[in-house]
Amino acid sequence: MKLDIKLSGVGGQGILSIATVIGQAALTDGINLKQAEVHGMSQRGGDVQSDLRLSTEPIYSDLIAKGGVDLLISMEPMEALRYRNWLTPDGVIVTSSKPFVNIPNYPDESAVLAELAAIPGVISVDIEQMARDAEVPRSANMILLGLAAPHIPILSADSLREAIASIFARKGEAIIEANLRAFNLGLQYSTSL
Amino acid sequence: MSEKRLLLGDEAVALGALYAGISGVYAYPGTPSTEITEFIQLSPQGRSGEVRSRWCTNEKTAMETALGMSFAGKRALVCMKHVGMNVCADPFVNSASTGVRGGVVVLAADDPSMHSSQNEQDSRFYGKFALIPFFEPSNQQEAFDMMAAAFDLSEELELPVLMRTVTRLAHSRAAVVASGQMRAQNKLDPETETANWNLLPINARRRYQVLISKQGEIAARAEASPFNALELGPKGGLGVIACGNAYNYVKEAAPQGISLLKISQYPIPAALVHKLADHCSSILVVEDGQPFVEEQIPALLGAGYKVEGRLTGRLPRTGELSPDNVAAAFGLEAKTSFAPAEHIAPRPPQFCQGCGHRDVFTVLKQIYSEYPQGRIFGDVGCYTLGALPPFKALDSCLDMGSAITLAKGAADAGLYPVLTVIGDSTFTHSGMTGLLDAANENSDITVIISDNLATGMTGGQESAGTHKYEAICLGLGVEREHLHVVVPLPKNIEAIAELIRKEIAYHGLSVIIAQRECMQTLARKQRAKKATEK
Numbered sequence: 001m002k003l004d005i006k007l008s009g010v011g012g013q014g015i016l017s018i019a020t021v022i023g024q025a026a027l028t029d030g031i032n033l034k035q036a037e038v039h040g041m042s043q044r045g046g047d048v049q050s051d052l053r054l055s056t057e058p059i060y061s062d063l064i065a066k067g068g069v070d071l072l073i074s075m076e077p078m079e080a081l082r083y084r085n086w087l088t089p090d091g092v093i094v095t096s097s098k099p100f101v102n103i104p105n106y107p108d109e110s111a112v113l114a115e116l117a118a119i120p121g122v123i124s125v126d127i128e129q130m131a132r133d134a135e136v137p138r139s140a141n142m143i144l145l146g147l148a149a150p151h152i153p154i155l156s157a158d159s160l161r162e163a164i165a166s167i168f169a170r171k172g173e174a175i176i177e178a179n180l181r182a183f184n185l186g187l188q189y190s191t192s193l
Numbered sequence: 194m195s196e197k198r199l200l201l202g203d204e205a206v207a208l209g210a211l212y213a214g215i216s217g218v219y220a221y222p223g224t225p226s227t228e229i230t231e232f233i234q235l236s237p238q239g240r241s242g243e244v245r246s247r248w249c250t251n252e253k254t255a256m257e258t259a260l261g262m263s264f265a266g267k268r269a270l271v272c273m274k275h276v277g278m279n280v281c282a283d284p285f286v287n288s289a290s291t292g293v294r295g296g297v298v299v300l301a302a303d304d305p306s307m308h309s310s311q312n313e314q315d316s317r318f319y320g321k322f323a324l325i326p327f328f329e330p331s332n333q334q335e336a337f338d339m340m341a342a343a344f345d346l347s348e349e350l351e352l353p354v355l356m357r358t359v360t361r362l363a364h365s366r367a368a369v370v371a372s373g374q375m376r377a378q379n380k381l382d383p384e385t386e387t388a389n390w391n392l393l394p395i396n397a398r399r400r401y402q403v404l405i406s407k408q409g410e411i412a413a414r415a416e417a418s419p420f421n422a423l424e425l426g427p428k429g430g431l432g433v434i435a436c437g438n439a440y441n442y443v444k445e446a447a448p449q450g451i452s453l454l455k456i457s458q459y460p461i462p463a464a465l466v467h468k469l470a471d472h473c474s475s476i477l478v479v480e481d482g483q484p485f486v487e488e489q490i491p492a493l494l495g496a497g498y499k500v501e502g503r504l505t506g507r508l509p510r511t512g513e514l515s516p517d518n519v520a521a522a523f524g525l526e527a528k529t530s531f532a533p534a535e536h537i538a539p540r541p542p543q544f545c546q547g548c549g550h551r552d553v554f555t556v557l558k559q560i561y562s563e564y565p566q567g568r569i570f571g572d573v574g575c576y577t578l579g580a581l582p583p584f585k586a587l588d589s590c591l592d593m594g595s596a597i598t599l600a601k602g603a604a605d606a607g608l609y610p611v612l613t614v615i616g617d618s619t620f621t622h623s624g625m626t627g628l629l630d631a632a633n634e635n636s637d638i639t640v641i642i643s644d645n646l647a648t649g650m651t652g653g654q655e656s657a658g659t660h661k662y663e664a665i666c667l668g669l670g671v672e673r674e675h676l677h678v679v680v681p682l683p684k685n686i687e688a689i690a691e692l693i694r695k696e697i698a699y700h701g702l703s704v705i706i707a708q709r710e711c712m713q714t715l716a717r718k719q720r721a722k723k724a725t726e727k
Contacts, residue, residue: 010540011542023199023366024199027197027198027199027368032367032368033199033366033367033368034365034366034367035365035366035367036361036364036365036366037201037364037365037366038308038309038360038364039224039225039227039228039309039364039652044542044543044544044545044575044578045540045542045543045544045545046540046541046542046543047539047540059367060440060441060442060444060445061441061442061444061445061516062361062362062365062367062438062441063361063515063516064516065445065515065516065517065520065527065528066517066527066528066529067527067528067529067530068516068528078536078537078538078540079540081534081535081536081537082534082537084531084533084534085529085530085531085532085533085534086529087530087531088528088530089530102540102543103538103539103540103541104583105538106538107536107537107538108536111535111536112536115534115535115536
């Protein structure tokens with residue numbers, strides 16, 4: 001069994017925290033993993049992406065081939081569209097629907113959302129609003145992970161919960177609680193679709 | 194003892210070096226190498242000071258300090274990004290002549306595709322140039338395992354050893370099993386044959402002969418290396434040479450019927466290449482970076498043997514390897530099912546909100562509009578973004594420390610007005626010497642040191658000269674009345690612009706230090722403070 005995930009967003013939105021949680025869960029479960037990131041200049045408010053590969057078999061390449069992404073998790077709708085053509089025919093997109101506009105030539109927001117909505121099976125949710133409503137405003141990325149969790153069959157929801165608890169352990173009980181709540185919220189929403 | 198951890202390639206290198214018993218890591222931050230030193234700094238051995246790990250002023254000071262530690266008998270690791278090799282080339286190349294006492298491994302992290310660099314030079318050329326053994330790990334586990342082997346080889350052959358990685362290994366995570374005992378550090382055991390380290394021509398000629406005489410042994414080690422491996426397929430098929438990280442893309446594409454030579458230890462194992470060539474009808478060389486191996490194969494096999502790769506166009510001449518371009522080299526078609534989306538726009542990196550460089554460039558944009566015939570020479574760091582919209586107020590970025598010297602040369606030629614912008618860490622890295630040249634001639638340039646009290650671009654590491662810039666400038670001969678310290682804030686923009694106009698009107702050397710802390714390091718300190726208050 002294998003799952004190739006691409007994570008995308010804007011520098012500073014927290015896609016690497018999502019990758020860290022999935023990575024921790026994979027390590028505990030004995031699932032092979034490779035995760036390529038780009039650091040340095042591209043982190044400064046530019047587009048960022050990371051390839052995360054999970055498999056029960058050995059993994060060679062750190063990068064996913066074009067057309068090989070099973071699951072695209074994005075913190076921003078236009079950044080989800082950017083990698084649309086990397087998906088397998090039945091690949092899934094799970095994304096935040098809230099545009100992050102920090103460039104003067106950001107395309108028409110309604111056109112971005114319309115193009116996204118036209119993709120079959122896309123899960124597009126305003127996770128920031130959801131996070132504020134649930135009073136976990138800093139855990140929107142864990143809501144996104146919860147939304148994606150049913151599409152990561154290689155790892156159980158419990159493994160991901162344990163990983164959240166271990167990754168946020170040094171930040172204290174309250175932060176662990178908030179992130180777990182956010183994750184569960186996303187998971188519930190996703191399974192109710 | 195055995196531990197399994199999820200590590201970046203950089204972190205695997207660092208852990209490998211700790212297991213190999215280093216006494217120090219010497220480095221200047223540079224993407225994609227930075228996390229090696231940071232991992233050691235945060236390790237128990239780094240925190241306790243048992244392993245020295247403070248950042249160096251530049252790659253040359255790093256290399257030389259490591260050699261000093263080696264002279265005293267202990268093991269040292271030197272880390273840098275590929276272009277750092279240019280900065281330390283002098284001690285690096287000469288250390289092959291002096292030889293080493295304690296093991297020395299030099300780690301150069303290359304950046305094919307220039308994700309965060311100004312070129313994609315291939316550090317393997319430096320290994321060949323210096324006539325020393327060099328390694329190129331293919332994955333995170335091998336990066337860990339190789340470190341001990343590299344330090345052992347360095348001490349056995351009494352030579353520095355080079356290790357080359359690329360971005361996709363340095364910044365990719367995988368599980369690494371660290372097994373065995375951590376080797377104890379070497380005891381203090383200073384060099385007794387000091388003539389070997391004293392490269393007067395009479396000694397240098399002798400030492401160069403010694404280096405040449407070791408070449409057979411260096412080659413034999415690569416030939417027998419456990420990191421090089423030949424997998425023979427059906428006779429008469431395609432032979433593939435895959436170097437370091439490239440091995441993964443070849444295995445991923447998994448073309449049928451090939452024979453595969455993996456090279457991770459150099460010089461090129463000639464006997465293995467001959468074995469591959471004899472078994473196959475032609476060879477495809479898959480290597481990240483420049484066509485280093487591909488260029489050398491015809492000298493081994495003769496011009497009649499068909500060799501393909503980046504030079505022949507079967508792989509792209511520039512840019513990093515990917516599963517896609519390697520699969521294409523095997524004639525495999527891409528599996529893309531969808532067309533690119535329509536409503537997307539590029540999102541280039543930009544200054545952080547509230548960054549002091551932003552205010553500096555707001556001023557410079559204004560100044561530029563007033564003096565369109567003038568030029569502003571820039572340097573390497575976050576502030577290089579000042580060249581992009583909306584500022585477009587920077588005319589150069591050549592190499593670390595080049596801003597002031599480029600400006601001086603342009604002013605010598607008669608260009609006026611000439612301004613330069615250089616970051617604090619870049620200034621101490623290698624801009625200071627150029628300022629001395631400018632001070633000695635009282636060059637007609639206006640230097641702005643954009644001081645954010647950190648090495649910002651690479652993540653906010655300490656900057657070697659923090660709180661010393663005024664003293665340094667005065668010491669180098671900048672006149673007191675033309676040395677100013679300002680705080681780049683929106684409310685000060687008009688005053689700073691006025692000061693720059695005044696200094697442009699002065700036909701001599703002026704330095705303006707624009708000083709305000711990096712927003713990233715400031716935020717980090719505030720978070721840490723909040724956490725301790727709780």
